[in-house]
Each structure stands twice: as C-alpha cells, then as structure tokens.
Amino acid sequence: MKKNRIPLLTIALIALAAPASSFAIAGTGSLSAGYTTAHDISPNTFTVKTGEKVRLEINPTDTASGCMSDIMIPGLWEKPQPLIKGKKVVMEFTPQKPGAYKITCAMGVQRGVINVR
C-alpha cells in the first residue's frame, strides 16, 4: 500500500501542473489567451471580480477570417478588435456588474465567456 503513495502523488502533481485548456481564474487581473483558426480563443473561459481592473491579452498565431475576424465582449469591451497573426490584442476594462459576459465576434456569435463574480 505504502509503495503506491509516491507515484500517485507524482501523477497528481503532474496533472495539476498541466496547462489548463479552457479555464483560467484571474489572480492578478491579467488574463491571456491565444487564437488559432483551429481552436479559436483558448482558453476561452475566465472568472474575474467586480470592480477589479482586468487586462485581457490575446495573442493570435493565425489571422482570423470571415465571421470570426473580430473579437469583442459586449458589456465590457464594445469595440471589435481584429485578430491578426502576431498582433497582440489588449482589452482593459473594469467590470461594474456581476454576470456572464460573452466573448463574441462582431456579430454576436459566442466564442467564450468572462464570468464576473
């Protein structure tokens, strides 16, 4: 029985250290995500606090096209930002009201969410 303890702990630590694929919690108010045409925005789910300034950076490694060319966050960031390979998108805002704010394209198709607690 004792023999198993260390390997199991090791496995647990490796699992914890693995990069989160679709979820991030704001610790510093600084969020970052990537963009690829294959996976869109990733991670795409964030949790932040009401009244705390947020800086969301998106680093596109592809250039988006068509419907998904631009990104915005209705209620938090109204100006659509183009997703262009190598051009970092920075959106800074301070959420004033709790809620689930969709990350969308310029036409409102959902591609993620920012949960304001």
Ligand SMILES: [Cu+2]
């Ligand atoms: Cu669209």
